[in-house]
Amino acid sequence: MLAPIAEAAAEHPWLAALVATLAVTQMVHRVRTAVLGWRPRDPRRLFVxxxxxxxxxxxxxxxxxxxxxxxxxxxxxxxxxxxxxxxxxxxxxxxxxxxxxxxxxxxxxxxxxxxxxxxxxxxxxxxxxxxxxxxxxxxxxx
Ligand SMILES: [Zn+2]
CATH class of the missing domain: 1.10.30 (DNA Binding (I), subunit A)
Incomplete structure (x- = not known):
């Protein structure tokens, strides 16, 4: 299953770097959401x-x-x-x-x-x- 991906990464290092960057970005986003976005929602939704x-x-x-x-x-x-x-x-x-x-x-x-x-x-x-x-x-x- 991973062999074709490993072959593609070896053949196209920029693609491997792109995939790794996207994975790290996604992980950072999830950690920030967990740390900064855990609070309950303000009951007031709109600015009026x-x-x-x-x-x-x-x-x-x-x-x-x-x-x-x-x-x-x-x-x-x-x-x-x-x-x-x-x-x-x-x-x-x-x-x-x-x-x-x-x-x-x-x-x-x-x-x-x-x-x-x-x-x-x-x-x-x-x-x-x-x-x-x-x-x-x-x-x-x-
Ligand atoms: Zn604008």
């Missing part, structure tokens, strides 16, 4: 009312997704209030764990648990556009 308004005001009514090449996403309509640390993985429905994304970036993010450096980067970027005095730090859980 004042919380949603606070998220939009902090983001300047613009998608908060950044990319290395094109900078901050320019979309300003049909914005969605999103959990930075996913609700399905124990993220709190609080302004401190919220962000504003366009539909495309929210769908792309899905329920991936962000790395700590991503939270720090988002908080640092927010300082450029958040109103003065508004906290920019991301807090995953209550």
């Amino acid at each position: 009312g004042a919380d949603r308004a606070a998220l939009l005001a902090r983001a300047g009514h613009r998608c908060e997704q950044h990319s290395w090449l094109s900078g901050r996403c320019p979309v300003t309509d049909r914005l969605q209030a999103d959990h930075v640390h996913p609700h399905s993985r124990g993220g709190a429905t609080t302004v401190a764990n919220g962000q504003v994304l366009c539909g495309r970036h929210n769908a792309r993010k899905a329920n991936r648990i962000p790395w700590a450096w991503e939270l720090r980067t988002l908080a640092a970027r927010r300082q450029a556009y958040a109103p003065p005095g508004v906290p920019t730090a991301v807090v995953r859980h209550l």
Whole structure:
């Protein structure tokens, strides 16, 4: 059963490296989900009312997704209030764990648990556009 796989790996070392990288990535994802996503779900699922308004005001009514090449996403309509640390993985429905994304970036993010450096980067970027005095730090859980 494994012989054809071993032969293929010997013949195509890049394929073996790709498969090993994917396996390690999957393992890291499962460990992070177990460690960071074990909490019970916040009974509040959606950002509504004042919380949603606070998220939009902090983001300047613009998608908060950044990319290395094109900078901050320019979309300003049909914005969605999103959990930075996913609700399905124990993220709190609080302004401190919220962000504003366009539909495309929210769908792309899905329920991936962000790395700590991503939270720090988002908080640092927010300082450029958040109103003065508004906290920019991301807090995953209550
Ligand atoms: Zn966007």
